[in-house]
Amino acid sequence: RKEVEQDPxxxxxPEGATVAxxxxxxxxxxxxxxxxxQDCRKEPKLLMSVYSSGNEDGRFTxxxxxxxxxxxxxxxxxxxxxxxxxxxxxxxxxxxxxxxxAGTQVVVTx
Amino acid sequence: xxAVSQTPKYLVTQMGNDKSIKCEQNLGHDTMYxxxxxxKKFLKIMFSYNNKELIINETxxxxxxxxxxxxAHLNLHINSLELGDSAVYFCASSREWYEQYFGxxxxxxxx
Numbered sequence: 001r002k003e004v005e006q007d008p009x010x011x012x013x014p015e016g017a018t019v020a021x022x023x024x025x026x027x028x029x030x031x032x033x034x035x036x037x038q039d040c041r042k043e044p045k046l047l048m049s050v051y052s053s054g055n056e057d058g059r060f061t062x063x064x065x066x067x068x069x070x071x072x073x074x075x076x077x078x079x080x081x082x083x084x085x086x087x088x089x090x091x092x093x094x095x096x097x098x099x100x101x102a103g104t105q106v107v108v109t110x
Numbered sequence: 111x112x113a114v115s116q117t118p119k120y121l122v123t124q125m126g127n128d129k130s131i132k133c134e135q136n137l138g139h140d141t142m143y144x145x146x147x148x149x150k151k152f153l154k155i156m157f158s159y160n161n162k163e164l165i166i167n168e169t170x171x172x173x174x175x176x177x178x179x180x181x182a183h184l185n186l187h188i189n190s191l192e193l194g195d196s197a198v199y200f201c202a203s204s205r206e207w208y209e210q211y212f213g214x215x216x217x218x219x220x221x
Contacts, residue, residue, distance in 0.1 A: 095207060100153040
């Protein structure tokens with residue numbers, strides 16, 4: 001099993017709709033998780049952190065399910081500008097070393 | 111002001127050549143990183159320096175050599191370039207280990 005697995009998508013979402021996708025991780029000892037966003041041909045940027053059960057930031061909600069070892073990201077009221085690849089990130093046992101998933105592509109259409 | 115900058119942005123070179131990529135951050139962070147993102151979009155860490163000291167050294171060919179002259183700069187030198195080295199190389203820096211700020215990337219094409 002890969003350390004971090006994501007559905008590559010693409011998830012094609014009409015503007016204004018809700019989209020959700022998951023990320024599974026293998027290290028049951030992981031305590032914190034992160035979602036980064038990467039626009040096409042751009043650098044990744046931190047979107048949200050997930051420490052306990054979940055986190056909400058505006059239209060974005062991240063949830064953690066420790067029992068099943070997955071985190072999810074939900075985007076409500078999707079905007080065209082939400083089109084991007086969303087990278088699930090899980091810390092490893094080494095300080096500063098993050099394990100990035102391959103990303104889930106979201107395409108918001110008018 | 112650019113927080114993390116890299117030069118060059120694009121690099122096209124032939125197999126066997128030696129090339130360097132430079133990275134600078136003006137965020138005052140102590141830790142800097144080099145990542146490689148291949149054609150399948152996997153972002154993999156290569157090296158990390160904390161205050162000029164190497165702290166992460168992943169399994170990469172020894173043709174790759176990082177160098178940190180000071181904590182604001184982290185350069186990557188690559189010897190004897192191979193076709194498989196073609197990728198986007200990202201530099202990043204952080205104060206908190208989880209919030210890493212990435213540079214715009216250097217798109218390396220080896221022909």
